[in-house]
Amino acid sequence: MPPATLRRPPAVARVLQQVTNSARGHSLFEPGSLVVAAVSGGPDSLCLLHALVRLRRLLRIRLACFHFDHRLRVGSRADAIYVRNQARRVEVPFLMRTAETAPRRGDSVEAWARTARYEALRSVMEEIGSGRAALGHTADDQAETVLLALVRGGGLSAISGMEPLSGPLARPLLHTTREETEGFCRSLGLRPRRDPANQDPAHLRVAVRTGVIPLLEARLGRNVRTSIVRSAELLRRDARLLDELAMAALPGVVSRQxxxxxxxxxxxxxxxxxxxxxxxxxxxxxxxxxxxxxxxxxxxxxxxxxxxxxxxxxxxxxxxxxxxxxxxxxxxxxxxx
Missing domain, CATH: 3.30.465.60 (Uridine Diphospho-n-acetylenolpyruvylglucosamine Reductase; domain 3)
Known part of the structure; x- marks a missing residue:
């Protein structure tokens, strides 16, 4: 379906404007580049795919859809089929990889999954000649990341959260809330897949998402996620300056023999x-x-x-x-x- 004929109700138009502002403000995509959208089938990544499809002409990008099956639960194959059908619906090439290993006993399942997923993503990008991947991290993810870094005693770089552009990885939804990605999907009649692990408070990130942040907002009577995201953005400016100064000092300190x-x-x-x-x-x-x-x-x-x-x-x-x-x-x- 050509981008011009795709529906853009208000909830969709709002997210499209946010993604456009982010893409232009942070130079996320080079004109003519092939961008791989990493899509799990959840509301955030599904919103990402459909937003980029509607913006690919404006941003002058080519698009591919990538899905990684971690094989961690029954039903993961159905997620892959769903994402494949979504890619076909919007006429975007679909690429998929399946985990060939499993987390070892005592390993962090979340850390293993992230490493395996990114390795597969980079492999696919190299295979098709893409220099940029788009990830579906939202403002809510950013707030959770900052709070987790504080709990773990992270330094400035850690509590600065995720960069909109980090190497080949772009995050166009960092100023979009999870509520907005859900609204985007509802407006288009999309039914995202749901991973039960994302509701399991045994995972620290989920505990922060479902317990800590709602408690803070209830006690303070305000949306703390927006404030946390803004603070992280200010801290990233300081972190970038320190990184630049460190790079300038590097040649006088480090050499190779x-x-x-x-x-x-x-x-x-x-x-x-x-x-x-x-x-x-x-x-x-x-x-x-x-x-x-x-x-x-x-x-x-x-x-x-x-x-x-x-x-x-x-x-x-x-x-x-x-x-x-x-x-x-x-x-x-x-x-x-």
Whole structure:
């Protein structure tokens, strides 16, 4: 069905304006680019798909629909069929991947699912030559993310929430509420799929969504989600400035010697903590490690430790203080005899 003939009742038009403002304000999509919409079948991602279909001519983008089946519950196959039919209805190519592994005992199911889903998404993007994916995170998701980061003791970057554009991932609905995505779907007669896990308060995010935020709003008599989202946006501005300053300091602190990364201990220790920690994080990210606070703190301790001090890092990585430097290296593989 051509975009011009698609219905745009008021609830739909409101979301379309929000997505347009976000796409233009944050330069989410390059003209002529192929955008992969990640669609679970829930109201947020379904709203995302139908919104981008209606805006693809205005935004000058090509669109594909991607669905990932985690195989975590009975009925997940029906979700995939539903999303495929939605993509066909709006004449958008449909792409699907199915989980080939399962979370191990003791693993966070939510973390495993997120990692598996994003890996599959990136694989599909590479396969079809797409440089941008659109995700259905809403203002409600942003508020939940910020509160969870506070509970977990996250730093500025964590409590700043999600960026509208992070690498290849765009989030056009970050200024759209869950109530608005639900209204969008109702206006078009859509019946989104429902994942029971999204209502299970055993998951911390669900507990925040169904318990903490409603309690705050009831006690304060106001919509706290909007305020939290606004605060996160202000914090992101500060975080970006610190990131830029850290990047400017990086060449004077970090160099590479063969396969090793070498940090000048004196220069690293002279940096303000906010910049030094960001430099350390960049080093770890460059070595394909998702840095946690203890890893960053370990590198920073070496900068003021005596020569010979060591720190073990994930993925077999090791850091050692050598005279005026901190050397980050991987052990050489053993040669079979």
């Amino acid at each position: 063969g396969e090793d990364v070498v940090l000048h201990a004196g220069r690293l220790s002279e940096l303000p903590d906010a910049l030094a920690s960001r430099v350390a994080r960049r080093v770890l990210l460059g070595e394909a490690i998702a840095p946690e606070a203890e890893h960053v703190a370990g590198l920073l301790r070496l900068a003021v430790s005596r020569s010979g001090s060591r720190v073990s890092l994930p993925e077999g990585l090791r850091a050692r203080r050598e005279r005026e430097y901190v050397r980050v290296s991987r052990p050489s593989p053993k040669v079979a005899r």
